[in-house]
Amino acid sequence: MHDVAAAAGVSRGTVSRVINGGYVSGAARAAIEAAIAEVGYVPNTAARNLVMQRSQAVAFLVLEPPSLILEDPNIGAIMLGANAVLSSADYQLVNLVVDSARDTERITKYLSGGFVDGAVIVSARANDPITRVVTDLALPATFVGHPADLKQGIPFIGIDNVGSARAITERLAATGRKRIGMIAAAVDRDSGADRLTGFRQALGRRFKPNLVAHVPFYDYASGMEGMRQLLQREPRLDGVFAASDAVAAGALQVLRELGRSVPGDVGVVGFDDSPWAQRTDPALSTVHQPAKEIGAQAADLVLRQLGGKTPEPGGILLPTPIVWRASA
Amino acid sequence: MHDVAAAAGVSRGTVSRVINGGYVSGAARAAIEAAIAEVGYVPNTAARNLVMQRSQAVAFLVLEPPSLILEDPNIGAIMLGANAVLSSADYQLVNLVVDSARDTERITKYLSGGFVDGAVIVSARANDPITRVVTDLALPATFVGHPADLKQGIPFIGIDNVGSARAITERLAATGRKRIGMIAAAVDRDSGADRLTGFRQALGRRFKPNLVAHVPFYDYASGMEGMRQLLQREPRLDGVFAASDAVAAGALQVLRELGRSVPGDVGVVGFDDSPWAQRTDPALSTVHQPAKEIGAQAADLVLRQLGGKTPEPGGILLPTPIVWRASA
Incomplete structure (x- = not known):
């Protein structure tokens, strides 16, 4: 100058x-x-913004293993929904990858260091150090999902996982299935635990704990592993609720390898209505998650806070219609 | 304070x-x-870094439609490879989404505004405004791939697309196929154009222009479209080189719908060796791209420039072995 x-x-x-x-x-x-x-x-925009005490940037973080993020098209759709809203308000979305303890440590500094004005945080579990930093700093943030220890007054957005899981399990049972199992993924997340609760509620007294296979992640490999476990425990299994479409795709692969027909021998339902659902053979009956809309509303809630508004107490739950295709 | x-x-x-x-x-x-x-x-780390004239952040940009990025596991692997190297040097990777003209405009300001010290840029085409800003500002950068108008002296990293495409086409022809077509995607990118050149070179005088179906993107939907075109033009087609694994997965879906057996009736080969390759039925014979290594070396080249070193003229090409599975 x-x-x-x-x-x-x-x-x-x-x-x-x-x-x-x-x-x-x-x-x-x-x-x-x-x-x-x-x-x-x-x-130097960074310098000018610093004088104004703002960066015009909002962080986007997904607290899941990156390998999983990469194969979950829903997370990408949430990010694009958030980006569209931020972009039209002239905010830069910066997506930060969490792939190691070192990443977590550096990112907590980045979030507290003035590089971003707010954050959208997807899939946080209880006790996550990133959640703690965001809440301690009172950084304007929205959570997608609802970690058990989320402080009151911090907005979150999501879906009714219990009700949606109950509805699709009831629909599967209504096709005449007698021995229905569940591949329950990620029960350390609110979403995973809630989907298992909904499954239990739908079956009521017909629920059998040994027909639940617990697997770590919402991914294809977990689906293969869970399906093998269920068939070992109950070879006459005739219905499966997979906790996500990627999990269902892995389950279908195992059923195909073992020569079981779908939906003839076994009816399979998923959760997400991601692109996976239309690429499996047969195409998946599943629960539709409005992923883009979730991202858009999460970004909007961050912008409202940046505009000085206090978010309404509690969270926002979006509707999740069932999409019935050919797998059950 | x-x-x-x-x-x-x-x-x-x-x-x-x-x-x-x-x-x-x-x-x-x-x-x-x-x-x-x-x-x-x-x-305020942002303020302190600004005084030091650095942000300790490096941008990661993919100049492809986001829908494609989301379904291409290779791009994610490149990002994770870059993140690991940057993280261990205490740099923050910031992934910026380019989903609209407005995004492009805002990002060019972000790149020139002091928010990042350097950039890794994947899949740039000639005349991209982001490429122009990066080269005009002399921002330390590495390109993954090689846009035709890349200035001399700017480092790039990639693979020998011509040689790799030639090698896998020759291998497919060696299985006795007589009427081999190609689903050629993204020929407006150097990678897409080079893969078509390699295919042509392998077939030599047996090359028939009408057995090349041009499709826009390296994605599943393009693969379905391309396969339908090829079969309309030559119903007796017995071999297909698909320009990526996702394209091959779409092609396999069409062949399955039409009752053609693979590899019995038609041999299919892909390109990438992404997770797609092991999930198709049958599993894909393909060209292995060392995606993580590409990302790691791209990040390393940015860090070297930040350390004051002048990059060697020209680019680095990494080896791409053929992985032969069951689809051909």
């Missing part, structure tokens, strides 16, 4: 006024614009 | 020395640390 002022023969204050949109005479403006072009000056 | 100094009864300079690791007496340090805890002071 010093060089621009010298080249234009004006004070640095006048240069600053041109850059920041204040009043200067037409002649001074023309001289300064020519000088800017001459010296190749680029305003 | 003013509040901390007042609470501790010392000067702001002394507080600054404690925070920045300079020498102070043990008693002053204890008083200041107690005052920091009391007033809840958090150092």
Whole structure:
């Protein structure tokens, strides 16, 4: 800026006024614009924003193993929904990858260090260090999902996992299935635990604990593992509720390998209505998650907080219609 | 910092020395640390880094439609490879989503505004505005792939797409196939154009232009579309080179729908060796791309430039072995 002022023969204050949109005479403006072009000056937006106490950036974090994020198209759809809303408000979404303890530690510093004005946080579990930093700093944030230890007053957005799981299990049972199992993934997340609760509620007294296979993640490999376990425990199994579409895709692969027909021998239902659901053979009957809308509303809640509004207490739950295709 | 100094009864300079690791007496340090805890002071890392003229952050950008990024596990693997290298050097990878013209415009400002020290850029085409900003600013960057207009001296990293495509086509032809077609995706990218060139070279005088179906993207839907086109033009087709594994997965789906056996009636080969390759039925014969390694080396080249080293002229090409499975 010093060089621009010298080249234009004006004070640095006048240069600053041109850059920041204040009043200067037409002649001074023309001289300064020519000088800017001459010296190749680029305003440092980071510096300017810092003076304004803002970065115009919002972090997007998914607290799941990255291998899982990469194969879960829903998470991508949530991110695109959030990006669209932030972009139209001229905010930059910065997606931060959490792949190690070192990443977590560095990111907590990044979040508290003035690089972002807010955050959208997906899939937090209780006791996550990133959740703790965000709540301790009172960084404007929205959670997608609802970790058990989320402080009152911090907004969250999600779906009714209990009700949705109950509804699709009831629908599966209504096709005449007698021995229905569940591949229950990620029960350390609120979503995973709630889907298992909904499954239990739907079966009521017909629920058998040994027909629940617990697997760690919402992914294809977990689906294969869970399906093998269920068939070992109950070879006459005729129905399966898989906790996500990726899990269901893994289950279908095992059923195919073992020569079981779907839906003839075994009816299979998933959860998410992600692109997986239309690519399996047969296509999956599943619960539709409005992933883009979840992301859009999460971003909107961050922007409202940045605009000085206090979020309403409690969370927002979006509707989840059942999509019935060919797998059950 | 003013509040901390007042609470501790010392000067702001002394507080600054404690925070920045300079020498102070043990008693002053204890008083200041107690005052920091009391007033809840958090150092603004963004401000401190700005004084040092650095952000300790590197942008990661993929210049492809986001829907495609979400279903291409290779891009995720490149990002994780880059993140691991940046993380161990205490740099924050910030992944920026490009989903609209507005995103592009805002991101060019972000890149030039001091928020990042460098960038890894994947899948740039010629004339991309983001490429132009990066090269105009001389921002330390590495390109994954090689856009036709990349300035001399800017490092890039990739694979020998021509040689790899030639090798897998030759291998497919060696299984006795007589009428081999190609589903050629994204020929507006260097990778897409080069894979088509390799296919042509392998077939030599047996190459028939009407057995190339051009499709826009490296994705499943493009694979379905391309396969339908090829079979319409040549119903007796007995071999297909699909430009990526996702494209091959779409092609397999169409062949299955039409009752053609693979590899019995038609041999199919892909490109990438992504998780898709092991989930198709039958599993794909394909070209292995060392995606994590590509990301790691791209990040390393950015860090070298940040360390003041001039990158070697030209690019780095990594080896791509053929992985032969069951689809051909």
